Amino acid sequence: MIGKKFVIAGHGTGFEAVVRWKVLDSAGHTLGSGNIQGAGSMGVIKDFGNTVTLGTTSARGAHVTLQVFGDDPSGLHPPGPDLNIVHVTLFTSLDGFKLYEVKGGDNLTRIAQQQGQNTTANDIFEANRDRISNPDLIFPGQVFRIPLLT
Template sequence: MGLVSDVRVRQPRANDLVGRRFVVAGIGGGFEGTIGIRVLGPGGKLLTTAFAQSSGGGIGVGDFSAEVRLPDPPRAGTRLTVQVFGDNPGLPDEGPSPGFHTREVEVICFPDSQGHLIYRVEAGDTLTGIARALKPYTRVTVSQLVKANPAIDDPDRIRAGSRLRAPVQG
């Protein structure tokens, strides 16, 4: 029989901004319908694990979603790797580690964020000026703006018309 299982992550997407709690969702299947989730910090350090149940049950591929919580989140702007996989309940030497069809998504963590604003850069804007203009809405630093926007190659040169994300922090 040629049945195949798979795991696909729909949320979060690459370079999404996440807080100390965020949702991981997609489609997939695993042993008894279980999807495993791990979040790795810098250097591959395991920060947390979670699980979701696939609506496909024990034999099919279906929707899944789970809220992931970071009990000891890293500092703002840290890049994390979210691993999602079909659960492998076997012995450590059975099957791939951490599980089948492992998918990885790189995200950027702002633990105290409650979302983000989008700012369209206008001619003459600087990151310092943008951080000041956003003060009524969020306390974001120039460094955090750079970390939240991986497309910024040179902080001294931002292009008019580009859209920047600014984490909404307390």
């Protein structure tokens, strides 16, 4: 789960120590992209971590793809070498999130009202698609990410 502003961190190498990133919506349109300075270069792998921002994009529970890859000034290997893909859920008004363990009698609406911050049942469902297949069928002991929204 990511917000409008988030951190990309990893280990890598790139042309002139640059690693590139791109966030794509489900239709493949670019929501944001940029460069990360400070990775290794000339085959030397270094760790990096940079905060990036998506600009004017607005989304609530959108399933997007984050791509991180080496810079390729030759254009021979678009978008770039060593492509890494991460599927994430985007809430551009995300303030943070907390974890909640489901108790007997809970439902997503009650959890959103009692544990969330401007959070709906659908927000919890979208943030936990890897854990919830049916929003009307949750079980005690499951642990969910509860998005806290501004």
